[in-house]
Amino acid sequence: MARAKSPEKRQAILQAAAREIAASGLGASTAKIAKGADVAEGTLFTYFASKDELFNELYLELKGEVYRRINAEFPYKATLQVRARHVWTESLNWSIERPEERKASVQLGVSDVVTVATRERIGSQQRGAVEETLGEIAARGVFKDLPPGFAASAMGAMQDAVIDTVARKPRQKAVLVEKGFDAFWRMAK
Amino acid sequence: MARAKSPEKRQAILQAAAREIAASGLGASTAKIAKGADVAEGTLFTYFASKDELFNELYLELKGEVYRRINAEFPYKATLQVRARHVWTESLNWSIERPEERKASVQLGVSDVVTVATRERIGSQQRGAVEETLGEIAARGVFKDLPPGFAASAMGAMQDAVIDTVARKPRQKAVLVEKGFDAFWRMAK
Amino acid sequence: MARAKSPEKRQAILQAAAREIAASGLGASTAKIAKGADVAEGTLFTYFASKDELFNELYLELKGEVYRRINAEFPYKATLQVRARHVWTESLNWSIERPEERKASVQLGVSDVVTVATRERIGSQQRGAVEETLGEIAARGVFKDLPPGFAASAMGAMQDAVIDTVARKPRQKAVLVEKGFDAFWRMAK
Amino acid sequence: MARAKSPEKRQAILQAAAREIAASGLGASTAKIAKGADVAEGTLFTYFASKDELFNELYLELKGEVYRRINAEFPYKATLQVRARHVWTESLNWSIERPEERKASVQLGVSDVVTVATRERIGSQQRGAVEETLGEIAARGVFKDLPPGFAASAMGAMQDAVIDTVARKPRQKAVLVEKGFDAFWRMAK
DNA sequence: TATGAATGAGCGTTCATTCAT
DNA sequence: CATGAATGAACGCTCATTCAT
Known part of the structure; x- marks a missing residue:
């Protein structure tokens, strides 16, 4: 062969x-x-086969990495706040530790070279625990009055704010991640 | 001649x-x-002079439009919450009403064809009232314990979440803009 | 401008x-x-606009050259044999004098980069006298019992034979062109 | 091993x-x-060894097939006309029955990936009876006054005309093959 | 011998920029 | 100043051929 x-x-x-x-x-x-x-x-x-296929595969790979990281050691039995903090911390740390991957992931996510089919292939793998947690958050606090999906968008958005800030104050990374969650949690409480 | x-x-x-x-x-x-x-x-x-210059000028123009809109009829003497809601609503409406401009603005903002110099030139034009308002917010609530700039990032980020959601539920635009602010305000209160 | x-x-x-x-x-x-x-x-x-368009235009140009040459000084009032010999001689001489153009024309004609539309655009220009002459030939001799178009194919084919032979015996060009026509004419007589 | x-x-x-x-x-x-x-x-x-070698071998193969077909059941003792008709019919039928092979053969024949050496190797294999027949034709009719080789070119050329026409009128295949020969024979008679 | 991954030159085409008009 | 023809580097992708397996 x-x-x-x-x-x-x-x-x-x-x-x-x-x-x-x-x-x-x-x-x-x-x-x-x-x-x-x-x-x-x-x-x-x-x-x-093509640049587009490469970029779709890359998107899958990148999203997969984050989900794998979150799912490893996921505190299934803990309170919602603990689980939410786990999701927040793990995904945020991935973003901060691997800024290039994160930048690529964002650019791909926003573009339309990543197809709907690719986006659909993601969760089916192991989005489980994350989705469950976000679902619970969506039913609480301010999010209760907002459409499903808003809570997830909001978490992502607040993480962006943290990342922006960590980029300017890298020394305070740990504090920012923690306080950032506290800010987010105010909306969910 | x-x-x-x-x-x-x-x-x-x-x-x-x-x-x-x-x-x-x-x-x-x-x-x-x-x-x-x-x-x-x-x-x-x-x-x-070049494509890059055009794009930088465009970015400036786009950001300028938003600031001009916010500054028109700015309720200088109102309470912080009213002023914050004004900033939130006006900038969000601009994004929603002019989706092409917003899309261009986001793409430019993320890329590095827009130089640091350009980014710095923005506020200096007429960021005044907005900056003052965001500054006050940054000194309150959860933001008190976070670096300056975090509050601004957070507002922008939360607006993105609203825009994402409006794109999926255009009928609920008005409600989403309002509830979105309420969510944000929970962090500032 | x-x-x-x-x-x-x-x-x-x-x-x-x-x-x-x-x-x-x-x-x-x-x-x-x-x-x-x-x-x-x-x-x-x-x-x-593209390689294909270039090739289609070239085909048109090449075919046009031959037709223009035949139509110049066409002996409209002469006998069929004289007119047929005119068509034969002029087109054949073009082929022999401009071997590269001819080779290109043949290759294009056989390929399918030359579209049907292009092929149709040709005659409408000034195929007139040639077509009329070939039509008369098609109604005579052996061609009478064969489908329309066969006479034209046969003339082209016999010209190919002459060209092949001229390529090997360039000195006898004039004789070959003449005798070649005599051979062809035997079929039409 | x-x-x-x-x-x-x-x-x-x-x-x-x-x-x-x-x-x-x-x-x-x-x-x-x-x-x-x-x-x-x-x-x-x-x-x-290379694409070119493959194409040269293919050309040889294709030409060989035709000659083999003509030589099988060749009516060595018949009159010239019968023998000529045999050559005409067999080679023409091969072309019509195996359009892909013929198309390939023509394309190769016209191109210059097929070397002179390859072209020379063809007949030497078993061109015998065909060559003899064509030689006799070349000594008769109009062909007498034309160089050797012209008759062969003319036959090939006339066959092309038949093939073109059969492609447009497949139903009349048999008649076209026969009448086509009659047309050709007029030149040789 | 058979396989198909690896290679880099070459393909048709696009594009930011220049400059003759 | 306005125009759009001219330019050649760069693009995504294909391909004949080589060679490790």
Whole structure:
């Protein structure tokens, strides 16, 4: 048999793509991505049929990473506030620790190269605990009077505010993450 | 005797740029923008030295529009909550009423074609009343324990959540704008 | 006003295209064609929207040249044989004198980059006298018992045979053209 | 102990090549040809050193098929007209029955990927009876005054005319083949 | 021998920018 | 000043061929 497709190369391409998107947006060229992954330009296309497919796979990968991180050690039996704080902290820490991946993820999420089909493929994997927690939040506090989905948007939005602030005051990261949650929780209480 | 540069043409180019960015992202070509503004390709470059400059000017213009709207009829003497609600409502309505401009504004804001210099030039124009109001909010509620700037980020972020939701439930626009503020205000109270 | 599109450049591109197609078939690259015409790669596309359009225009141009040559000094009032010989001789001489154009024309004619629409645009211009003559031939001799169009195919085919032979015996060009017609005429008599 | 190269695979590749050339011209990719032959991309190159070699071999194969068909049941002792008609009919029927092979053969014949050496190798295999017959025709009728080779070109050319016409009127195939020969024979008589 | 991943030159086309008119 | 033709680098993608397995 011929050489097998190397998972390492696939990963290298995905990582390079995230890096390039963070640096220059969705206009990031396949040539640069390939060079960043240390493979030939053509090789990129043996792993991903097109730039669009690469970007969809990357989005999946990135979202998957966050969900995997949240689900690991999820405090299923704890109070809602504890569970909410877990979701908040884990996803926020991922964003802060991997700023390039986060930037890429946001850009992809906003664009329309990421298809509806891709977006749908995400949750079905293991969105479970997160969704359950957000659902409970949505039924409380101010969110009770707002459509479902608003609570999730609001959490994401408040996390953006924290990330912005951490970018300016990196030393206070831990405090910001915690106080940020307290702010968010005021709305849910 | 050179003809004077026409402000109408300048405006037409800026508007066409916003439209094109909303439609196809920052990859929008100068040729399309020029055609959209009904001027020749080359003419664009007599008004803006480069695509980057055009985009920076557009960002300024867009942000300026919002501030101008907020400042018109600003209730300087009202309570903080009333003033905050005014800022919230006016800027949010602008976003909702002019989705293309907003989309362009977001895309530009996220990218790095908009320079730090441009970002700094914004407020200096007429950020006055808004800044004062946000400053007061930052000294209250949860924001008291968070760095300055967090309150502003949080408001913007919460507005994004409202916009997202309005996009899905356009009929409930008025309610969402109001309840959204109530949610935000819980953090400031 | 800006620089006007130059008919010379257009012609240069068409000629270069014919040359390149003759040399390397329809795979001839736009880059080589542009270089052959001494214009920049991009310039080709200001004259022709795509490679396909260029090739269709070239086909039209080439067919037009032959028809123009036949129609000039066409002996409208002469006998059928004289008129037929005129068509035969003029078109054949064009083919022999301009071997590259002929090669390109054949390749294009056989391929399907030349659209039906293009093929239809040809005759309407001035196929007149030729068509009339071929029509008369089709009603005579062996052709009487064969479908319309066969006579035209046969003339073209017999011309190919002459061209093949002239290519091997260029000295006898004049005789071959004449005797070739005599051979063809045997079928029509 | 190396496995022997399989003649079946060789044939499958040649057939797939003919099919692909008929469908998409000489630009047909080796990858598609390999897939069409149900072998791996690399395997193609263990049977043929390069795409050009494959195409030359294919041309030989295709021409060989026609000659083999003509030579089978060749009426060696019949009159010239009968023998000529046999050559005409058999080769023409091959073209009509196997349109893909014919299309490929024409495309290859016109291009210059088929080398002079290949063209020369053809007849030497078994052109015998055909050549003899064409030689006799060349010494008669109009062909007497034309160079050797013209008769052969003329026959091929007239066959092209028949094929063109059959393509438009498939129902009349049999009549066209016969009447076409009559037309050709007028020149030879 | 058979496989198909790897390669990088080359493809048709787009584009920001320049500059002759 | 306004125009749009001209430019060539860069783009996403394909391909014949090589070679590790």
